[in-house]
Amino acid sequence: MFKYDVPDAFFKQPMLYGTGIDSESYIYLNYESTCLNLREKMIELSPKFSLLLFKELVEHIVHIVRGLGVRYGHFLLIGPRASGKKSIVQLACFVAKINCELELQG
Numbered sequence: 001m002f003k004y005d006v007p008d009a010f011f012k013q014p015m016l017y018g019t020g021i022d023s024e025s026y027i028y029l030n031y032e033s034t035c036l037n038l039r040e041k042m043i044e045l046s047p048k049f050s051l052l053l054f055k056e057l058v059e060h061i062v063h064i065v066r067g068l069g070v071r072y073g074h075f076l077l078i079g080p081r082a083s084g085k086k087s088i089v090q091l092a093c094f095v096a097k098i099n100c101e102l103e104l105q106g
Contacts, residue, residue: 015080016028016029016031016034016062017057018029018060030054031058034058034062035053035058037051038053038058038061038091040097041091041094041095042091045090045091045094046095049077049090049091051084051087051088051091057088060088061088061091061092062094063075063091064088064089064092065095065096068092068093068098069096077089079097086102089102090102
């Protein structure tokens with residue numbers, strides 16, 4: 001039906017938009033540099049803190065950081081027990097420089 005000349009590389013990298021790790025502005029984030037920054041933040045948070053950073057997890061962390069940075073921002077994490085929801089929020093709060101106390105229900 002429609003024909004577009006879109007390079008294959010366009011679909012290989014996730015498109016991340018949010019505030020930079022050390023920036024307040026809303027910008028396009030490079031996936032590789034975001035992963036490197038998140039690994040550094042994990043080590044800074046705790047040497048024992050370890051998460052496998054795959055594409056969807058990085059996207060979720062960026063979205064959570066963006067939600068935390070907006071006035072009255074909110075988010076809802078749904079998933080089975082012991083799936084890493086608390087760890088993801090702890091890392092996102094650390095990246096956003098927010099002190100948080102987490103209460104999980106369910």
